[in-house]
Amino acid sequence: MTRHAAIRQQIEGLILSGALKPGDRLPSEQELVAAHGVARMTVSRALADLVAAGLVVRRRKAGSFVAAPPSEEKLLGVPDMREMLPGHSHAVLKRAVRVASAADRARLGVVPKGARVLALLVRHDSEGRAAALEDRLISLEAVPEAAEEPFAALPPGTWLLHRVPWTEAEHRIRAAGADAVVASTLGMGLEEACLVMERRTWRGDQPVTAARITWPGDRHAVTVRSVRGPLRG
Amino acid sequence: MTRHAAIRQQIEGLILSGALKPGDRLPSEQELVAAHGVARMTVSRALADLVAAGLVVRRRKAGSFVAAPPSEEKLLGVPDMREMLPGHSHAVLKRAVRVASAADRARLGVVPKGARVLALLVRHDSEGRAAALEDRLISLEAVPEAAEEPFAALPPGTWLLHRVPWTEAEHRIRAAGADAVVASTLGMGLEEACLVMERRTWRGDQPVTAARITWPGDRHAVTVRSVRGPLRG
DNA sequence: AAGTGGTCTAGACCACGTC
DNA sequence: ACGTGGTCTAGACCACTTG
Known part of the structure; x- marks a missing residue:
């Protein structure tokens, strides 16, 4: 498993299990970089994938948040x-x-x-x-x-x-x-x-x-x- | 417009206009890098987006190809x-x-x-x-x-x-x-x-x-x- | 064997929006 | 003003698979 996939999967689990609820804030890229010991682009890729999957919304200066599920x-x-x-x-x-x-x-x-x-x-x-x-x-x-x-x-x-x-x-x-x-x-x-x-x-x-x-x-x-x-x- | 979006859009145009047909081979990453004067990751991002959109299929060693349209x-x-x-x-x-x-x-x-x-x-x-x-x-x-x-x-x-x-x-x-x-x-x-x-x-x-x-x-x-x-x- | 894409790094600058 | 994400660079190593 690639590193970005591992990071993605971990966050995915927190969202789908309900541990993180819609609107909750995720750690910033910087924090995730420190936590996982990877380059920023790797974290960025994991979060981009979560955005593509519709699980996460990102806003500049504000941060990354768990997306509201679609109807x-x-x-x-x-x-x-x-x-x-x-x-x-x-x-x-x-x-x-x-x-x-x-x-x-x-x-x-x-x-x-x-x-x-x-x-x-x-x-x-x-x-x-x-x-x-x-x-x-x-x-x-x-x-x-x-x-x-x-x-x-x-x-x-x-x-x-x-x-x-x-x-x-x-x-x-x-x-x-x-x-x-x-x-x-x-x-x-x-x-x-x-x-x-x-x-x-x-x-x-x-x-x-x-x-x-x-x-x-x-x-x-x-x-x-x-x-x-x-x-x- | 960002650089990866510009590269993506150019290839997109060739595919949707019919100039490139399903199965046709696209230039390799290296060739696109040389042609556009950008870093390889930038080209890679453009192609990854095209893959996500279902317009392109990539195979190692073989190259990138125009995808067959879905039924x-x-x-x-x-x-x-x-x-x-x-x-x-x-x-x-x-x-x-x-x-x-x-x-x-x-x-x-x-x-x-x-x-x-x-x-x-x-x-x-x-x-x-x-x-x-x-x-x-x-x-x-x-x-x-x-x-x-x-x-x-x-x-x-x-x-x-x-x-x-x-x-x-x-x-x-x-x-x-x-x-x-x-x-x-x-x-x-x-x-x-x-x-x-x-x-x-x-x-x-x-x-x-x-x-x-x-x-x-x-x-x-x-x-x-x-x-x-x-x-x- | 060689060329392709896949991934990753360690930096950098910028745009934006909140504070 | 400052912290955030967005983009980009110039390298690198690796895995795969085809010619």
Whole structure:
């Protein structure tokens, strides 16, 4: 392993484990140089890699800081729900703490038997009109404090990002006909085409949350734009 | 502008304009050092940035080469159609060269009036079963040689990548009910939920192609996996 | 065997933004 | 004003892999 990779990995570990939280300041280059006994360019390279990975933000004179994790949607390269929906608001329709059923365990992935989960049903509105239905499971093994959170101010996806440093995420996008719950909540016909986004996030091997967000097919599209060449944006 | 950015931009221009084609060899670091009158680390930084942007591949002893562009699907972080579909094959159902209609021009973006386009309808099969329907327009202004291509060996998306160095791409994913053509080609019921992926690519300001690929909603999902921390993969 | 990229050093000057 | 990151230099040694 190269020296810059070793330094990078050490800091990476502190961030992904949660020991360093978003906004925390890292040692300065000079301090890292002294601590590791390497040249400044070597430390610089390690930090540059962390910036490229989106884990660190650097500001002159101020220092290097742990970056705020991107929203679940930004992961996909997609704009946020809150930017995408003008006049966004949300309402928690259902909320239950329960011991994970077999179906819950299948959705989340490997969860110990007897583990408790929080199940949420949230409607997202845009300018007063129902825009999407979110059906989410949160593992209380991974995020025990979610049990007492009302999710009044922040929707669960946003709220979670501020608590749990996830390390892995998976998105699945598919189409499906509206079932009875979706049809009545979103005001559409049974079996009408819907876009379904399923998201799962992990921290290491531990499942954190699984969300299924359903959009009316004719009112919503996921858009991703890519530019070749420029490094950022 | 910094020196490494200037060097990077010059090479970038040669690649994106098509002056340097995939597989072409770039000057060695030593040659670039001599040409630009800078230190080797500066050239190295420029090339490292190009590698990070996916434009260049470097191999020891061999040299630096223009990278092969990723498939249209890889852009999204999604596996290729040909990897995803076991026993993939395709069939060109329709093929027409015509002067761009108003609808064609709207789909492609800004195309001069009177410009000719190639319109294709392609069925993709997996192990003999219809898996997706591709409806594609290709601007013959951008890719004149497409007019004589039969698309027998390679499907149009793959074929195009080997000819045209695109600079920008946009994906839209939505759900829609199956229309008559889709339903009969893919063997599904009218109005059944489908996943529709619309792709457009440009080279500079010039539209190259617009594709709409329709999948049966219950048989297909787009999956994207993200890992936080590690730089690549 | 030789040429390539990969890494590292120990300096230096500069630009910027916070203090 | 000062400490920070950003860039750059002119060397060096090494690992790899191809011709």
